[in-house]
Amino acid sequence: MPITLKLATSLDGRIATASGESRWITGEAARQAVHQLRSEHDAVLVGAETALADDPELTVRLPGYSGRQPARVVLDSRQRLSPDCKMVKTARQIPTYVVSTTEPDPGLVAAGVQVIQVRAIGEDRPELKTVVQALEAEGLSSIFVEGGGQVAASFLRCGLVDSIEWFRAPILIGGEGRPGIGALALAGLTAAPHFRRIEVREVGDDLWERYARV
Numbered sequence: 001m002p003i004t005l006k007l008a009t010s011l012d013g014r015i016a017t018a019s020g021e022s023r024w025i026t027g028e029a030a031r032q033a034v035h036q037l038r039s040e041h042d043a044v045l046v047g048a049e050t051a052l053a054d055d056p057e058l059t060v061r062l063p064g065y066s067g068r069q070p071a072r073v074v075l076d077s078r079q080r081l082s083p084d085c086k087m088v089k090t091a092r093q094i095p096t097y098v099v100s101t102t103e104p105d106p107g108l109v110a111a112g113v114q115v116i117q118v119r120a121i122g123e124d125r126p127e128l129k130t131v132v133q134a135l136e137a138e139g140l141s142s143i144f145v146e147g148g149g150q151v152a153a154s155f156l157r158c159g160l161v162d163s164i165e166w167f168r169a170p171i172l173i174g175g176e177g178r179p180g181i182g183a184l185a186l187a188g189l190t191a192a193p194h195f196r197r198i199e200v201r202e203v204g205d206d207l208w209e210r211y212a213r214v
């Protein structure tokens with residue numbers, strides 16, 4: 001299924017300061033474009049750290065929008081998501097999945113969250129090809145990955161990213177900031193994931209670069 005990676009970074013590819021502050025790096029126009037992109041996908045996916053740090057809704061919020069809301073998916077091996085977070089509180093209105101490697105947490109299930117248990121790899125994290133198959137089995141046919149850096153790197157390492165929507169703000173955060181893409185463990189430059197730029201647009205003060213996998 002088509003998988004799109006979204007990045008909203010500083011010029012130097014950072015998605016948050018060292019302390020985790022990330023709102024907002026890009027401007028209003030870029031954020032509107034992200035909402036439009038969400039509306040074009042079946043599911044929006046984030047990692048547990050983003051869900052815990054930002055408590056995002058991951059909904060489409062555009063003026064006059066009355067279309068369907070994409071499902072939300074959180075990769076959360078140990079089901080650390082709080083019952084008080086926005087996604088859990090609205091799980092009965094908008095399909096919300098937690099992908100875990102452990103037995104479904106009764107509190108999350110009672111709140112209407114659909115916990116998908118998949119096999120683990122490495123550091124006991126969900127194996128991504130299995131995750132994608134499980135989401136396909138739920139009838140979801142496109143995924144919009146919104147980070148953070150560890151999750152972005154995992155999808156890239158597995159060769160699962162078909163396109164990148166990169167919003168770049170004219171600020172610099174520096175090396176201590178959180179990277180938009182975590183470690184890729186490349187053996188050499190020839191192993192680097194390779195993308196072709198298909199478009200560049202100005203959105204407010206930011207640049208929107210669009211890439212497709214070579």
Ligand SMILES: NC(=O)c1ccc[n+]([C@@H]2O[C@H](COP(=O)([O-])OP(=O)(O)OC[C@H]3O[C@@H](n4cnc5c(N)ncnc54)[C@H](OP(=O)(O)O)[C@@H]3O)[C@@H](O)[C@H]2O)c1
Pocket residue numbers: 007008009014015016019020021022025046047048049050051053054075076077078080124125126127128146147148149150151152154178182
């Ligand atoms: N600027 C932006 O647009 C933007 C967007 C998103 C996030 N952010 C910022 O980025 C920061 C969080 O990013 P992050 O890189 O630290 O964390 P992250 O990628 O959001 O989440 C990583 C966590 O996801 C869980 N996970 C489960 N399966 C995984 C897999 N296959 N691969 C990788 N992780 C998996 C792991 O926790 P378990 O082991 O517990 O499962 C892991 O620690 C926050 O500060 C947030 O504000 C900014």
